[in-house]
Amino acid sequence: MSPREAEPPPDNPGDVLERIRERLPRLTAGESRIAQYIAEQPEQALLMSAVQIGETLGASDMTVLRTARALGYTGWPELRRALGSHLALTVHPATRLSTRLTVTRRESHASLLDIVFEEARERLATSRASLDAEEFTRAVRLVGDAATVHVFGVGVSSVSAEYLTVKLLREGVLARHAKSMGFAFADALLALRPGDLLVAFAPGREFSELDVAFAEAQRLGASTLLFTDKYRDAYVDRVDCVIRTASSAGGLTGENLPAMVAADALVLALGHVDPEGALASSRRLNKLRRALRRRPGSTKGDAGAAAGTEPRP
Structure with a gap:
């Protein structure tokens, strides 16, 4: 060579x-x-x-x-x-x-399908190769140890933040989705407490919301986890843990694709850390879903039966 x-x-x-x-x-x-x-x-x-x-x-x-x-x-x-x-x-x-x-x-429509799916495959393969196993384990530990997980996404990455929030709640993890940007973001930060975890999905460019969020987390003693582009380093020295994923080279596939896959892996790992908690949360979720299947206007007894409980005498 x-x-x-x-x-x-x-x-x-x-x-x-x-x-x-x-x-x-x-x-x-x-x-x-x-x-x-x-x-x-x-x-x-x-x-x-x-x-x-x-x-x-x-x-x-x-x-x-x-x-x-x-x-x-x-x-x-x-x-x-x-x-x-x-x-x-x-x-x-x-x-x-x-x-x-x-x-x-x-290009034909069939060729466009091939082009987009090939880029998606490349991005996922590159993201997997760049994910550090020790850093991933650290991320799992941070989420598992947090009293509350606050999840925020810049711009389109808010979709990833909402997705992770829902997945964490289903695993029995107390999680909140910080939806707003601008001045309204200050209200979301008021809920941050010592012992909490702030998770941010961001492409790596600097945003005032991230500046303020990471500074506030450090001041309070809250932990921080950042999902970001493999090639961006704007905030890596201000957070406790970084999960890097590959961006789209030509803009053909969505910004959130590899980050959401990494979030899936994170949630699966959490289930292995606390399987009983995950199972209990799943049972409760399914019980609530059964209750929601009842016909509008039906009696409380009907709702209880749908939820798997007997009506009170």
């Missing part, structure tokens, strides 16, 4: 285009053509597979793979995600959408 191939992948890829400029003189002729195409057409390259780039430039997908490794990445998928993280900060969302529609417009 050559020294270049043995180079470990970066923890934070930074500016992909700057990396291409720095390493371009050291690339082979074939690698140079591919790197220049990425630098000149980053939005288009972001939405293409290694095979598609190779076909566009008259090269093989293996040449694309070697180019990615020569630039310090493990392969084309990691280079794409790093490029996507960079463009998300530098290119207007409307421009990215226009490019996405232009690049994919010639």
